[in-house]
Amino acid sequence: MARSIDPRSALVFDIHEFGHHAGSVKEIAHEVPAPEGIGNDVIAVPTSAPIDLDLTLEGVGDGVLATGTAGVQLRGECARCLTTIDASAEVDLQELFLFPGVDPDDAEASRVEAEMIDLEPLLRDAVVLELPFIPLCRPDCAGLCSVCGVNLNDNPDHGHEESVDPRWASLAGWGDDEKDE
Ligand SMILES: [Zn+2]
């Protein structure tokens, strides 16, 4: 969990001008490139895609409170028809970054480190919470034909003649035999 702040990261912000005064305010309205690996196997933020950060940093005595939103792009694959999904999401961000030495036993707290704060863990957690478990290209995606794999969204009238798969036909035959015995 403990990671050292990397001042070169686009998501690390210098807050030295805050000192330790409550009431200082700084607005951040920035486009930053997405770091690697926000998301999961089925849907994720493309690496380097622009993230629209719109944040207010506020000195609150014990630390710096970051509040705002991040607009992210998402790319994934529809769970039903496997087409590529390009979408966007806006996530709410809020985190209190404690100054070093405040509540030293609180190992979970986000911290101001070397007069900087790192928004990446916060952004990562907020985006992952917003991701759909089962991404769909649209809520009523018709999926693929279970027989031949044709995309049913493009071929709404697609269908097959009633035919019994040979594997099921032979199983049905066995069932009848058992009943006869
Ligand atoms: Zn789909």
Ligand SMILES: [Zn+2]
């Ligand atoms: Zn088919």
